[in-house]
Amino acid sequence: MRIRYDREVYALYIELLLLAPGTAENRELTEDIIADYSPDGKLAGLEILDASQVLGEQLKEIIVEDASVGVIHQREHPNLVKSVFRSASVHSER
Structure with missing residues (x-):
C-alpha cells in the first residue's frame, strides 16, 4: 500500500x-x-x-496502526504523509 x-x-x-x-x-x-x-x-x-x-486538521496527524500490535507510528507535522509512511515501514520491520 x-x-x-x-x-x-x-x-x-x-x-x-x-x-x-x-x-x-x-x-x-x-x-x-x-x-x-x-x-x-x-x-x-x-x-x-x-x-x-x-480532511482539514486530520491531514496533519498520521497514525499507522497494525491490528495485531497497535500503533506503529504516530506523528504530527503539516506536510508529512510521504515521510511518515517511509519511516513506518522501518518501524514495522523491527
Missing part, C-alpha cells in the same frame, strides 16, 4: 493495488472522493481531491 499527497493540487491518493496505466475504472463516490477499481472489480485506490479542505 502506498499513500501519496500532492501539495500543489491538495490531492491525497491511497493506492491499495498497483494497476497498469489506463486499466482502472473510476467511480465518483462524492464530489471530492473517487474510487479506482481493478478490471476484476477489486478496490485499487481512493483519491481525495482538495484533501486539505476535506
Whole structure:
C-alpha cells in the first residue's frame, strides 16, 4: 500500500493495488472522493481531491496502526504523509 499527497493540487491518493496505466475504472463516490477499481472489480485506490479542505486538521496527524500490535507510528507535522509512511515501514520491520 502506498499513500501519496500532492501539495500543489491538495490531492491525497491511497493506492491499495498497483494497476497498469489506463486499466482502472473510476467511480465518483462524492464530489471530492473517487474510487479506482481493478478490471476484476477489486478496490485499487481512493483519491481525495482538495484533501486539505476535506480532511482539514486530520491531514496533519498520521497514525499507522497494525491490528495485531497497535500503533506503529504516530506523528504530527503539516506536510508529512510521504515521510511518515517511509519511516513506518522501518518501524514495522523491527
